[in-house]
Amino acid sequence: MPQSEFDIIDEYFTRQRVRRDDVALGIGDDAAIITMPKGQQLVVAIDTLVAGVHFPNNTSAEDIGYKALAVNLSDLAAMGAEPAWFTLALTLPSVQRAWLRGFAKGLFELAEKYQLQLVGGDTTQGPLTISIQVAGYVPTGTALTRAGARVGDSIYVTGNLGDAALGLRCLQQPAEYAAVPTAINKLNRPEARIDIGLSLRDVASACIDISDGLLADLGHILDTSNVGASIDRDAIPLSDGLRLLCEQNTDHYAMALSGGDDYELCFCVAPQNESRVEAIASICGIRLTHIGIIEHQAGIRLHQAGRACAMTGKSGYEHFSG
């Protein structure tokens, strides 16, 4: 028997465990009702994943559910916002119970980790597309943006860069690249740096998440802040696997410079706040690496061992441009 839209929603998306006090009315009416906590601003972002574009077609349903929420949480992390609730627009070619079960499992695993409640959704028939709008809170006036970088600020990144691109390469060219499980996991289950974002609220001068590659996303900070940057290629944090590949062929630096999907944070810190960075790294248990400096001259200058270095690879992942 065919299953109706309403049954699908009921069966897989109303069983979540998270129940927030600020959600006055959740799933099941024409709209949800939220009672905003006092003294907070609302931070909202929307991101879409399309099958075959944002994840390989054979990605597991569980990983798709996890990633669809993670990439949105990453936007909240970049703003220094605390995750609160989200809505889901799910377009599916057909109803497959096993797929829906897996998708909901991956989605809610991450939602529960951050006490994030699904408050509304729409399920439609069509090619697999997932849009999530996520909302979080910041104390009024404390959100991080792309606009505050100043000449002399240090530039940092969280974690390692390029592993998601390496993971994709492993999947796409298995004959040439031996599978690196940690890199494939980074591609399928990126970790939004929520704790770091919250800690950076009164420390960073500007912040962005790296979804389209370091050069492209740092470029957004530079454009918005009207400054430039100098980056030390050898300082860019790499996993052991990617470092080995870069030693064999420097073309592989493109994965760290221009590979998408890492969802690490890139942020700037004024000299007077720099002493606080190490404590944040220690508390959050995440490596924070100094990779360069904000300069007056527009654009990005890449250096290696004191000399100018060619920008390897394209300038960031962009849809429609390839």
Next chain:
Amino acid sequence: MPQSEFDIIDEYFTRQRVRRDDVALGIGDDAAIITMPKGQQLVVAIDTLVAGVHFPNNTSAEDIGYKALAVNLSDLAAMGAEPAWFTLALTLPSVQRAWLRGFAKGLFELAEKYQLQLVGGDTTQGPLTISIQVAGYVPTGTALTRAGARVGDSIYVTGNLGDAALGLRCLQQPAEYAAVPTAINKLNRPEARIDIGLSLRDVASACIDISDGLLADLGHILDTSNVGASIDRDAIPLSDGLRLLCEQNTDHYAMALSGGDDYELCFCVAPQNESRVEAIASICGIRLTHIGIIEHQAGIRLHQAGRACAMTGKSGYEHFSG
């Protein structure tokens, strides 16, 4: 030269005229920042339109832009919420400037009418899919829901029912149905009943928008409120065109009873508030029609000239069920 994702967003979606005081940071960062007005709750809804499913493939870009926002506004209307801002997830097969120009024109025409600001979006490549999440405000505790209908309440609908279904029929079976321009316009450019919704805040006991057909959507009120209803088929408001068809063949009542896409409101009113309905109709300039009564017995009983009447047609439009 191929155009990048960022250029598209810049070119077509940042030129809007609406600038709201509650939008502290709009398009252009990782997320938007909203400063909620005091004493208000946030009302949020998300709806997706898929080409070939929610509108015919040859629908104009301008109508698609208008309708994608209108169906979301309709959810706010059903809650009695005042429109405030929205986010857009747009998935496009390719970049076509004329299409984007038309889409943005239809979208912003409606947004400007309600002083609704686009605060964020995501543009991705894939089969044409539009997800909009819209947000509005209600004074705390005044939102309309599906839950408050009581035995003895009157049931009303706004406008006429069935015209959107008639419009679709005209487009799909032109040999059998002469084109009815007002019906086709209703299909492509539904009008969200925002003013009515605002006026009903302290008048209606329950409210829903009719997106899936009267019987299906009234059914949601009845299920949520744990009541039933009796409906007078002859009282259902029809346009002259649809009335003529129903007189020729009563099967056409299915368009009014079960046709989707009308986006009129169906609401319930307790006896003590009934005198206020006429004034609202007069102020808003919209016909409000009494079509039935809430009863204890579960389910919907359709009557015609005092006798039970068969439920014509399916019980509402549902994806995946056909």
